[in-house]
Amino acid sequence: MTPGPRPHVVIVGAGFGGINATKELMDGPFEITLIDRDNYHGFWPLLYQVATAGLGPEDIAHPVRGMFGERSNVHVRLGTVSDVDLDRQLVQVADEADLAYDYLILAAGSSTSDFGIPGVDDYAFPLKTLPDAVRLRNHVLSCFERADACPELVDSGLLTFVLAGGGPTGVELSGALTELIGQNLARDFPHLDVTKSSVVLVEMLDHLLGGFAPSSQAHALETLRAKGVDVRLNTAISALDADHVTFKDGSSVATMTTVWTAGIRANPLADMLDVAKGKGGAIEVTKELTLPGHPEVFVIGDLAATTDRHGKPLPQVAQVAIQGARHVGRTIKRRTTGRPTKPFRYHSHGMMATIGRRAAVAEIPGGLKLRGTLGWLSWLAVHLVFLVGFRNRIVVLVNWSWNYLTWDRAARVILKEDSTTPSGQHRA
Ligand SMILES: Cc1cc2nc3c(=O)[nH]c(=O)nc-3n(C[C@H](O)[C@H](O)[C@H](O)COP(=O)(O)OP(=O)(O)OC[C@H]3O[C@@H](n4cnc5c(N)ncnc54)[C@H](O)[C@@H]3O)c2cc1C
Structure with missing residues (x-):
């Protein structure tokens, strides 16, 4: 009506x-x-930071009613x-x-999209929603808890994290996960040899960051490898299982975690x-x-x-x-009002992806390319400006500053009521 x-x-x-x-x-x-x-607007470009304990889920969500509550002609429905x-x-x-x-x-x-690859629906962790990010964070932290209790499980791939897809989300997530492990979990688990853990970024093309300039792609590759990420280009996944991932060339990697950022x-x-x-x-x-x-x-x-x-x-x-x-x-x-309408014209504002602490690539319209600290600062500024809600901006800024000064990712929390397995959790 x-x-x-x-x-x-x-x-x-x-x-x-x-x-x-x-x-x-x-x-x-x-x-x-x-x-x-959902009753909130989600800021997906920062979802990977929730998954890697840099931010809490509420920091990147804003209640929809809070945006339009005072407008009598806007009816918000859940x-x-x-x-x-x-x-x-x-x-x-x-x-x-x-x-x-x-x-x-x-x-x-x-x-x-699972591209029809067997096992993706059952075993991969998607990263599209806030529950996905919290579930992944729970799972990663739980893997370290289990490895601390039973170190022999490390050889079965418990601390091997495979990320499928070398687009911006895969690049950002692999950089952040490597920093979480190297800076925070290494200190949290002093009796565990975290050098045995690995982050494997798998991309079927011969470059990362499709759509970016070749120089930005090469910079991202070099930076991730320098951080210790095992980047595998020209590598296609053919199947997933609970304890391993198989590649098209027949080889496999033992892992209990495959994050699926490859398909949309x-x-x-x-x-x-x-x-x-x-x-x-x-x-x-x-x-x-x-x-x-x-x-x-x-x-x-x-x-x-x-x-x-x-x-x-x-x-x-x-x-x-x-x-x-x-x-x-x-x-x-x-x-x-009876006025003529116009066709849609898109104006590109450029592209950017962060690779980790003081590392990013940013391509500004007009050909300007920013890297390293400058690229990273421009990435931080743009994301703060577009994040919805004044409170969220302040909280995120405080979190980032804290993290920058202390190397501390404060949201290293396992929320027990949320399942730590991906099975059956997929949502549109
Ligand atoms: C992890 C991740 C990182 C990203 N990083 C970047 C980035 O760095 N830069 C960038 O430009 N883009 C990025 N993107 C892409 C960007 O977020 C999307 O292009 C953008 O959100 C699209 O806007 P949208 O309004 O179409 O969809 P969305 O912003 O996803 O909004 C869709 C809304 O529809 C709701 N909805 C879905 N189904 C139903 C239903 N049946 N009934 C009612 N409501 C429904 C959802 O709850 C959601 O609120 C990223 C995306 C992801 C997932």
């Missing part, structure tokens, strides 16, 4: 796309329902959208009444819709980011197969979601 006489805009997902679309529209003559399966009836303009919410819309913005993000596919909500899909199941959209044949339905962010003006696919990154959200907000406002 539409809440009032003004056009009702339903926005699915309170991620980078959903919250920016809401902000763009909330001063206009609209009733907005923003629905998410619920999981299960389907959309495009003909009747209804959003179906699991265990709840349907929501009628005049405009619909789908911004439900993405999920992990559209949120399963895309599969529910009988519409054209592109790579990774992402929904194909028009130049205005609408569903073909449904000008009232917009798809943005990771869920959409968005292209640039030359038809080249845009990456699934926060800026594409943010700029897409602002564009569809402006398009809806133009439509309701």
Whole structure:
């Protein structure tokens, strides 16, 4: 049911796309329902820091109601959208009444793709959500506790951590994990020979950080190897098991931890819709980011197969979601006032990835490349600016400063109520 006489805009997902679309529209003559399966907005670029005990889960999450609570035309709903009836303009919410819309913005993000590799679903640790990060942190810390009690298990791969995928998340996670082990766990476990532990970063291509300039890729490789990460390029995983990972050339590594950062596919909500899909199941959209044949339905962010003006696919990154959200907000406002609309144009703000303490690569539009301390400081500044919530920014800044001065990663906490095995924990 539409809440009032003004056009009702339903926005699915309170991620980078959903919250920016809401902000763009909330001063206009609209009733907005923003629905998410969680009651918080998650800042995924810092998820790896939760997994490696640098930050707590609350530091990178912000309650959605806290962002829009004072806006009478914004209705925040906690619920999981299960389907959309495009003909009747209804959003179906699991265990709840349907929501009628005049405009619909789908911004439900993405999920992990296993590329059909046997064992990934059962044994790999994904890193897409806050529970994923906490589960991985629990597991890593628990491995060290078990190794301390039974050091002979180290030879069975208990302290070997395999990270699949040499993109930004794999690079950032491998650097941070190496620092957690070398700086913190080495001190926490003085009776354990932590030099027997290893972090193995596996990438099927011949370079890390696909999409970055070759010089940045080479710098990341060199820096990670200097930190002690066992980087294996041109290496493809063919199967996972509970206690080992097998590669395409038939070799294997004993491990009880494989973190899967290799694949991404559209949120399963895309599969529910009988519409054209592109790579990774992402929904194909028009130049205005609408569903073909449904000008009232917009798809943005990771869920959409968005292209640039030359038809080249845009990456699934926060800026594409943010700029897409602002564009569809402006398009809806133009439509309701009878003004002509414009096609979506993406403006790249550059790319960056941190490799560890005082180590990062940053590529700024115009060709400027920053490395080392300068790259790292620019990475810190950008992430602080984009992190949602003043409190979160202060807490993260204090945590980073503390960590920098003392080498202490304070969140080395095992939360027992959370399972330490990945099995059955996957979520869209
Ligand atoms: C570990 C990690 C690190 C990353 N690092 C970077 C980085 O450094 N820089 C960068 O630019 N990008 C990074 N990204 C990518 C970036 O986070 C995404 O491109 C961006 O979040 C996409 O925005 P979105 O709004 O499409 O989806 P999201 O921000 O993921 O938001 C989707 C929202 O939809 C909700 N949702 C999902 N399904 C349903 C449903 N059925 N019903 C209701 N709600 C639902 C989710 O709970 C979520 O809140 C990273 C991603 C990950 C996972």
